[in-house]
Amino acid sequence: MDGGVTYQRFPKLKIREMRDDVVKFELRETDASMANALRRVMIAEVPTVAIDLVEIEVNSTVLNDEFIAHRLGLIPLTSDRAMSMRFSRDCDACDGDGQCEFCSVEFHLRAKCLTDQTLDVTSKDLYSSDHTVVPVDFSDPNEPGEQRGIIIVKLRRGQELRLRAIARKGIGKDHAKWSPAATVTFMYEPMIRINEDLMENLSLEDKRSWVESSPTKVFDIDPVTQQVVVVDPEAYTYDDEVIKKAEAMGKPGLVEIEAKEDSFIFTVESTGAVKASQLVLNAIEILKQKLDAVRLSDDTVEADDQFGELGAHMRGG
Amino acid sequence: MNAPDRYERFVVPEGTKKVSYERDTKIINAASFTVEREDHTIGNILRMQLHRDPNVLFAGYKLPHPLQYKIIVRIHTASQSSPMQAYNQAINDLDKELDHLKNAFEIELAKHSREY
Numbered sequence A: 001m002d003g004g005v006t007y008q009r010f011p012k013l014k015i016r017e018m019r020d021d022v023v024k025f026e027l028r029e030t031d032a033s034m035a036n037a038l039r040r041v042m043i044a045e046v047p048t049v050a051i052d053l054v055e056i057e058v059n060s061t062v063l064n065d066e067f068i069a070h071r072l073g074l075i076p077l078t079s080d081r082a083m084s085m086r087f088s089r090d091c092d093a094c095d096g097d098g099q100c101e102f103c104s105v106e107f108h109l110r111a112k113c114l115t116d117q118t119l120d121v122t123s124k125d126l127y128s129s130d131h132t133v134v135p136v137d138f139s140d141p142n143e144p145g146e147q148r149g150i151i152i153v154k155l156r157r158g159q160e161l162r163l164r165a166i167a168r169k170g171i172g173k174d175h176a177k178w179s180p181a182a183t184v185t186f187m188y189e190p191m192i193r194i195n196e197d198l199m200e201n202l203s204l205e206d207k208r209s210w211v212e213s214s215p216t217k218v219f220d221i222d223p224v225t226q227q228v229v230v231v232d233p234e235a236y237t238y239d240d241e242v243i244k245k246a247e248a249m250g251k252p253g254l255v256e257i258e259a260k261e262d263s264f265i266f267t268v269e270s271t272g273a274v275k276a277s278q279l280v281l282n283a284i285e286i287l288k289q290k291l292d293a294v295r296l297s298d299d300t301v302e303a304d305d306q307f308g309e310l311g312a313h314m315r316g317g
Numbered sequence B: 001m002n003a004p005d006r007y008e009r010f011v012v013p014e015g016t017k018k019v020s021y022e023r024d025t026k027i028i029n030a031a032s033f034t035v036e037r038e039d040h041t042i043g044n045i046l047r048m049q050l051h052r053d054p055n056v057l058f059a060g061y062k063l064p065h066p067l068q069y070k071i072i073v074r075i076h077t078a079s080q081s082s083p084m085q086a087y088n089q090a091i092n093d094l095d096k097e098l099d100h101l102k103n104a105f106e107i108e109l110a111k112h113s114r115e116y
């Protein structure tokens, strides 16, 4: 449109730690609105697949049908395909009945207890029609013998559960069962400056009681030099306790702590529906799509151009 | 029984425009954009990005009511620009920032995948 004018930012990013279910990263040189938009999208707008419709054939368990249907909905399913799937409500290939490859996945569960031993019905008893969408496996690769499915219900002798379930694509805004995020948080990186001149004048005992006034272990005393040092700035919870303590000791300004407004430390934990790193990438993609959707349509711009001419006529006479 | 459908929060009803634009009748270069089915996620990044534009004299958004699923973005610009121009500019800049972010994340991801 107009050549080259831009107020774009170029944020810096650094991954600190990464596992399948958790990623921690630093985001710098942007503002809280961007950090918060990413957080909000990860929690409420990145799609996953979850059970949304349950047809109970037999249920002689102690839990009622709707209770079981609710529990099934909350089981995380592997959702790497969700970004490219369709929402059942906009799928034109079907009526969302579970037979459609574009928008739904069918599950079956059959369990009956035939012994005096209590039978656990777990997410491992759910049989999927699609091998890419299955209940998340939490078993520890170091202990292959241990089965760790999510318990749905327990059966005693003679009790039975038989059902068909349909999983659909959805987002956390609709129902929390579709949220791929266990937790997404960010904190401002703290800048902690100790006034060394004031600190020098404190007795060791005063230093110690000041260091201990912080509820989290942010400061410590170097055993050799007996100087107060910052050991873990990120442990600071912006509780102001050390600042109040300094004032109470008659040493205001002993320490200055400010939140760097353009630096954020993110912790992203996934439910297992998608990898935590993929969750971040999907959130960026979804946010881009959202922005694209709020662009002005051509007819709006045209209508305004006409309005502008009309206005010019009226003003110009 | 008569609860509204949950998707009403994020699906734009048929026949409704996603974004509508209304010029201010009294102030030149001022206008309101009503964005249907959006909330603080979009409202706040748009507002903050608009503040980076020196031609923008005022930019703000409001979510009028938690059960009215829309936001109103109000922009007032200097005469060199216009609310529409500033609005488009903000979206383009945010879009490019997200492209950059995606790239940066993927580079970091590749680095970390090699380490493990």
Ligand SMILES: [Zn+2]
Binding pocket: A088, A091, A092, A093, A094, A095, A096, A100, A101, A102, A103, A104
């Ligand atoms: Zn379909």
